[in-house]
Amino acid sequence: MKTNFLNQILFLFTICVLSMGIQSESFDSEVSLLVHKTPTCGCCKMWIKHLEGNGFTTSVKDHSSLQEIKEKYEIKPEYRSCHTGVSKDGYIFEGHIPSKYITQFLLEEHPNAIGLSVPGMPLGSPGMEVEGMFTPYDVIILYKDGSSEIYAQVTE
Secondary structure, eight states, rough: OHHHHHHHHHHHHHHHHHHHHHHHHHHHHEEEEEEEEOOOOHHHHHHHHHHTTTTEEEEEEEOOOOOOHHHTTOOOOGGOOOEEEEEESSOEEEESHHHHHHHHHSOOOOOOEEEEEEEETTTTSTTTOOBBOOOOOEEEETTTTSEEEEEEEOOO
């Protein structure tokens, strides 16, 4: 009888430990971005809604000009867009990047990257939806040495 009681205690202890691990894992998977934008940009607001609708937590900082932000995070002019998101780990997400690529990127190891970019404002990207219109675009990975390469191609 004593063995049965000890087995029950061990079983309950194991369940408690495992559930703490699951709670910790789900807490760590929450993605939070600080989004730098101008106060009047409607497509930036729509991109933020896209992120929040996909489980992201966002905070917003409005600026009259984003020039200092782009320079601070060393985003070259050819990779710039109308807003810059910054993760708690310091990665940048420039422009209308679909949330699934941000999540994917943050789950991977990229020690030489500064983040991702969708240069410009391609029609059909999150925040730039226009019914019946779509322009294929690339999600670019930006590296610390100034180089870049295609991370994903969005064709629909």
